[in-house]
Amino acid sequence: MKKILSFILLILLVACSSTNDSNAVNEVDITTTTSIATTSTSIDSNEPLTTIEPTIQYVFDVERMSPFTGKELPPETWLKRPKRVIAFKIDNNINARPQSGLQEADAVHEILVEGGMTRFLAFFYDNTSKYLGPIRSARPTDPTVIRPYGGTLVVSGATAGLIPSIRDLGVPVLEEQNSPVMFRISNRNAPHNLYADTELVRENIEERGFYFLQPGPGPLYPFGLDQNNWSEGADKITVKYSESTTVIWKLDGEKYSRFIIDKYSENKEAVAHNFISQDGNYTDILQTETVVVLQGPLYKDPATTLPSVLTVGVGNAYIINNDRYIEGTWRRGDIIEPFVLTDMNGVDIQVPPSTQWIHILPNEGEIIIDN
Numbered sequence: 001m002k003k004i005l006s007f008i009l010l011i012l013l014v015a016c017s018s019t020n021d022s023n024a025v026n027e028v029d030i031t032t033t034t035s036i037a038t039t040s041t042s043i044d045s046n047e048p049l050t051t052i053e054p055t056i057q058y059v060f061d062v063e064r065m066s067p068f069t070g071k072e073l074p075p076e077t078w079l080k081r082p083k084r085v086i087a088f089k090i091d092n093n094i095n096a097r098p099q100s101g102l103q104e105a106d107a108v109h110e111i112l113v114e115g116g117m118t119r120f121l122a123f124f125y126d127n128t129s130k131y132l133g134p135i136r137s138a139r140p141t142d143p144t145v146i147r148p149y150g151g152t153l154v155v156s157g158a159t160a161g162l163i164p165s166i167r168d169l170g171v172p173v174l175e176e177q178n179s180p181v182m183f184r185i186s187n188r189n190a191p192h193n194l195y196a197d198t199e200l201v202r203e204n205i206e207e208r209g210f211y212f213l214q215p216g217p218g219p220l221y222p223f224g225l226d227q228n229n230w231s232e233g234a235d236k237i238t239v240k241y242s243e244s245t246t247v248i249w250k251l252d253g254e255k256y257s258r259f260i261i262d263k264y265s266e267n268k269e270a271v272a273h274n275f276i277s278q279d280g281n282y283t284d285i286l287q288t289e290t291v292v293v294l295q296g297p298l299y300k301d302p303a304t305t306l307p308s309v310l311t312v313g314v315g316n317a318y319i320i321n322n323d324r325y326i327e328g329t330w331r332r333g334d335i336i337e338p339f340v341l342t343d344m345n346g347v348d349i350q351v352p353p354s355t356q357w358i359h360i361l362p363n364e365g366e367i368i369i370d371n
Contacts, residue, residue, distance in 0.1 A: 070223030101132030116242030224350025233371030
């Protein structure tokens with residue numbers, strides 16, 4: 001009996017020993033798997049920290065940006081596209097000033113006409129004007145500026161034979177005689193009294209089914225943020241078209257204000273070029289963020305003998321923005337192409353996204369950039 005009890009006790013001792021060993025192994029395993037090795041790095045507070053500036057890259061989005069300013073638009077604007085580009089021929093005779101609606105235009109081109117005077121092509125795409133004018137007649141240079149953007153030209157009329165030739169170049173034309181939405185006002189004398197609501201004109205054009213580009217026109221020229229090669233000092237820009245007309249831009253904050261010297265005016269000094277507000281309650285000076293000057297050969301249009309500026313080929317280009325400027329060349333091989341701008345080294349110029357006033361200036365004209 002004693003032998004049997006001794007044998008049972010021996011078995012129990014071995015079993016307890018095995019259980020304890022098993023628990024010890026499990027404890028080691030748990031400790032090993034949950035242990036985490038950590039390291040610490042000390043920072044010397046005396047060492048200067050290096051700040052890395054993010055590189056901002058500009059990419060033009062044809063669906064969400066303005067082709068005439070390069071700026072991004074709010075959704076309530078670009079969601080209304082596709083739309084037609086409409087270019088209105090605006091009077092710049094002394095009896096036409098102050099004009100209305102130029103300040104609402106997406107972009108303005110200023111072009112020489114007879115008598116050494118100028119007229120404007122006011123482009124409307126995303127912007128609108130309830131009261132735009134005075135609207136005047138077409139000139140031969142107009143379709144060559146409008147064609148790359150698939151635009152419709154809106155005019156009071158034109159010299160005999162000019163309208164068919166404009167249409168032959170692929171530019172639809174809407175004249176006063178064919179549009180019930182243009183109107184003449186009574187407090188100005190003809191021909192300086194024709195006005196329009198741009199949205200009513202757009203509806204009129206859509207009813208006629210005129211051609212337009214989809215999803216929309218490309219940019220005026222390459223927009224971008226690189227101004228490394230630009231020069232400092234452009235407080236004042238003088239653009240002399242002729243002995244009759246000189247335009248002066250003066251920097252005011254981040255915009256240039258427009259002044260004009262007109263030999264047909266009683267005042268031979270530079271005077272502010274104002275506009276009338278849409279409601280007619282106030283006047284203010286015309287302004288733009290960027291002034292562009294594109295020079296080309298002056299010639300007489302063979303069909304009309306009217307003075308015109310050649311906009312196909314190569315010419316001098318000047319871009320001025322926020323007290324900085326760059327000189328270069330413009331080029332294009334056909335009127336369906338936009339202007340390509342390059343600096344003196346042949347590198348593409350990036351025009352800052354901004355409002356644009358473009359002077360189409362004959363080579364005989366003069367541009368002076370002052371600090």
